[in-house]
Amino acid sequence: MLELHDVTKRYGERLALDAVTFTVGDGRLTGFVGGNGAGKTTTMRIILGVLAADGGSVTLGGAALTEADRRRFGYMPEERGLYPKMRLLEQTVYLARLHGWSPATARRNALELLERLGLAERADDTIESLSLGNQQRAQIAAALVHRPEVLVLDEPFSGLDPMAVETVQGVLADVAASGAPVLFSSHQLDIVERLCDDLVIIADGRIRASGSGEALRTQHATERWELLMTGDAGWLRQAPGIRVDEFDGGWALFEAESDAARRAVLAEAMARGEVVTFTREHTTLAQIFREVVR
Structure with a gap:
């Protein structure tokens, strides 16, 4: 090598x-x-x-x-x-x-x-x-x-x-x-x-x-989660233990301070409409690059 x-x-x-x-x-x-x-x-x-x-x-x-x-x-x-x-x-x-x-x-x-x-x-x-x-x-x-x-x-x-x-x-x-x-x-x-x-x-x-x-x-993984649902996801901004980083209609990218807070988001989203996507964000090289060089 x-x-x-x-x-x-x-x-x-x-x-x-x-x-x-x-x-x-x-x-x-x-x-x-x-x-x-x-x-x-x-x-x-x-x-x-x-x-x-x-x-x-x-x-x-x-x-x-x-x-x-x-x-x-x-x-x-x-x-x-x-x-x-x-x-x-x-x-x-x-x-x-x-x-x-x-x-x-x-x-x-x-x-x-x-x-x-x-x-x-x-x-x-x-x-x-x-x-x-x-x-x-x-x-x-x-x-x-x-x-x-x-x-x-x-x-x-x-x-x-x-x-x-x-x-x-x-x-x-x-x-x-x-x-x-x-x-x-x-x-x-x-x-x-x-x-x-x-x-x-x-x-x-x-x-x-x-x-x-x-x-x-x-x-360098981020603890951010992506939610996409059929209804409006604006309620997520008032959810306890949640910080919304990005938001657009039924889509949101957020951080949860605990597993309980994350599970509560999923339960609430399912109660409000169909959940299309609920997944942990994939950490990209661009994100890692920005994190380590700043």
């Missing part, structure tokens, strides 16, 4: 990373989320050796990363960096060749990957002639064509339409299923929540939360 332990980085007087510690497990998709300037890209660049940390360590399988290790990594930066005048297939094959693949194997890998990413029909187009979404998929192809053992992606879903997002999700899931640790950052929390096994939340250069999605939801 890929592990970061107490990684620190300063730019002059500014502490960009403060004892950053987390793990990316083998065969696990790990989402790395945080606001602009939180430290995500700096962390990824240190993992790749593009930047040097001022302290701490990055290890793979318990051993310090070497140059040879990093050659087996796949990396997609947030900024597009492909050669605009080269044709897509030509460039993808070229990048595989740089990693030591034979011409025939490099071409076969490239063609299979472009087909998987929905880019086969664009194989002979230049990079600059592709749409922004297809350029993004080309960047992902560039990171994957040498079949990396560790994958690090900075905002891979940026600029993709819903169908392309689904395609890239499938490709990343396949990479993780092969046993590779996969770390990617994204501002699209719904995608991270849907796709990832594990989550790491960073703010102001410090890790605020990390772990499996299930563990984080359990840890």
Whole structure:
């Protein structure tokens, strides 16, 4: 597995990373989320050796990363960096060749990957002639064509339409299923929540939360309940032991100070009309994110 332990980085007087510690497990998709300037890209660049940390360590399988290790990594930066005048297939094959693949194997890998990413029909187009979404998929192809053992992606879903997002999700899931640790950052929390096994939340250069999605939801679960009934639910605002957070006609989102108060709400709602929904609110990644970074 890929592990970061107490990684620190300063730019002059500014502490960009403060004892950053987390793990990316083998065969696990790990989402790395945080606001602009939180430290995500700096962390990824240190993992790749593009930047040097001022302290701490990055290890793979318990051993310090070497140059040879990093050659087996796949990396997609947030900024597009492909050669605009080269044709897509030509460039993808070229990048595989740089990693030591034979011409025939490099071409076969490239063609299979472009087909998987929905880019086969664009194989002979230049990079600059592709749409922004297809350029993004080309960047992902560039990171994957040498079949990396560790994958690090900075905002891979940026600029993709819903169908392309689904395609890239499938490709990343396949990479993780092969046993590779996969770390990617994204501002699209719904995608991270849907796709990832594990989550790491960073703010102001410090890790605020990390772990499996299930563990984080359990840890940060809210005791809020959702009621949807056929009649008006306005009476709930006067119910003892209840605090209504949101309300609209027959729908309400509320907190109960005790199980007895919650059960009393259900009994009253059933007495007043048909209860369509009465359930505990599902804690979303967006809610967890807001809670841990504020």
